[in-house]
Amino acid sequence: DVFYFDDRDLSWEAEDTVIKAASKAFAGLPTEVEVRNEARVHLWYAQKFGVACAPHASTEAAIDSFAATTCCLGVRLEPGGRWRVYAPHGLSDVFNLVVRPNPVLAPREVYETKAARWQQQWPELTVMGWPSQSAALAPSSS
Template identity: 30%
Template sequence: MEMENRLIAYLFEYDALMNDLLIVQELNLPQCFIAAGYIRNYVWDRLHGWGPRETHDDIDVVFYDADEPFEERDRRLTQTLIAATGNRKWSVKNQARMHIRNNAEPYRSTADAMSRWPETVTAIGARRTGDGRIELCAPHGLEDLFGMVVRRSPFFTDKDDYLERVRKKGWKAKWPRIDIIED
């Protein structure tokens, strides 16, 4: 609970992210979170003693709606966010269909889908609730985030793909204090 409170406090201190969480909340999508690099990178910047650097390539918005798993809907939602903010980094994905791309069994929820992402430290999301609180989704916990550890998710079985992804991301060059676990 201490790490959850710490992350929530960090998020409340980042005005741009809080504004983005509010805009996403207004979409009223089920099980919807801003996730992955936007949050992870911001926390790593803080832990390195830096301010927000916007080192994320995109702003991942994930939700789960098995009744409307259509890619066209995701494109429309992405364009809605771009139009609302002027930021072209938005990427909206309904996790109810992402199992197809990943050649996996259907996911049961946003948290289930996130638990299968390549790294535990990437599987972290946040959303604003109707009463202004922040709710987190972190199926592998927050220990790796605050410990600055990159490790393969226990449900991501392709070790070579994981290692290639981590190499391409160049995280160690951006955050020299992180530890990358190769197995």
């Protein structure tokens, strides 16, 4: 996935222009590249996933709400050519092929559907279950 944040024009037409340009740029890849403007997510999220989503203030804020902590990962090329990695949950689960729920926004069924699809594609994944309500409310030991 490629995601960006542009809150200057929240129209579908503006995002679609970027999607079409990316489609041409990535045409030679053997996989689909999905492009989304994270500034627009709040406009369609409830209709697609059944829960309201407040507008995100940045790409990082959007990443923080992704359905699995393993997906909470962004890489950006900064001016000057340096790479910036944003991984609020670290990279251990990524390298260890562990998928863990991030029950911040996405409903349980969204996480479980995505995790099942990923595990079918990559059977070596370890998929962690959705936390029970009591576990989600328990204070952190850190």
